[in-house]
Amino acid sequence: MVTGGASGIGYATVNEFAKEGATVAIFDYDEEIGKKAEEQLRSEGKNVTFYKVDVCSFGDVKNAVYKFAEQNGGVIHHLVNGAATFIFKGLDATLEDFNKTFTTNVSGYAFTVQAVHPFMKKAGGKGCSIINIASVSGSRPEANKWTYNSSKAAVLTLTKCMALDLSKDGIRVNSVSPAGTWTSALLNTLPGPGGREKWEPIFAPQYMLHRCAEPIEIARPILFLCSEDASFITAIDLPIDGGHM
Known part of the structure; x- marks a missing residue:
């Protein structure tokens, strides 16, 4: 399952999972782009379904997760949180700017994890994983980016907290921090x-x-972190940044 999966890094990630034979849900707010993504990938023989989802609404997320799980044996094995809003504000940032940024980029990740957790537990936990897409912007200061950068810094800590709490169920949680990617x-x-x-x-x-970077250069490391090859990796952030940091 990939939030923000209709375009960019999200779309590349959906494609990579589907190429490996996974059944993948695209969660995205943009219905037009989401349906086009579903149509394109299905035309290539991939098992992909689009769900129109506003990650800012826990009810919306929960309903879509339930529908996807119900259609796939009541279990979910992997989640990639990639939905994001890009508001770059500093001294001029308003409460609305901060609320929109944090509700999408931070709360939206939390809501989705809360919703999938019961279905990962039902899957047995082991082999289940969550990837939160952070950013190099969460680890370094940049001018006039209080809103976006602070939200991505929050994702880094949120990931570690999630990893600690979900470890008892055998669920791994990691993040990746891309640098500039052509999306x-x-x-x-x-x-x-x-x-x-x-x-x-x-x-x-x-x-x-x-x-x-190209989107596939972010998607492939995400796929690795979800694989059995990464079965003893949790609570880490992987910079995918061409040496930027």
Whole structure:
């Protein structure tokens, strides 16, 4: 199950899980993009279902999780929390800005974990895992980004708290911290005109690898952390940042 799974890193993650034969739920607020994602992946023979979900509403999340679990033997094995809002404000941030950012980027992650927990317990816990998508922005200061950066810092601590509480059920919880990744979300938040061709050379010097990431380069490590190859890894944050940190 992937929240924010209709585009960007979320979509790439859905695709990678589905390629491995998993039954995957796309949770996303954007119905148009979500249905297109479902249609595209199903046309490729992948077992994917879109659910229109507002992660800011626990009731909405709980209902969708129940529907997905009911259609899949009453169990859920993996959750990737990737739904996010990108509000970059500093001195000009309002209460509304903070509420929207934290309700989506932090509470939304918590609501989804609360909703899937009973179905992971039913699955036996062992082999079940949760990945929260954080960001390098949660570990470093950036100008005029009080809202977004503080929410991603909260995700880092939230992940460790979740890992501690869910460890008794054998459920692993980790986070990943991507740096700049070429998604529609990044393109929509560029600080000026021009697309990837203009901004890649500007961003490149920030990275040892002299480029931003592709979504699949975040999705594959997420898949690893959910796999049996990572069965003794929990409560960690994995930077996927091309040396940025």
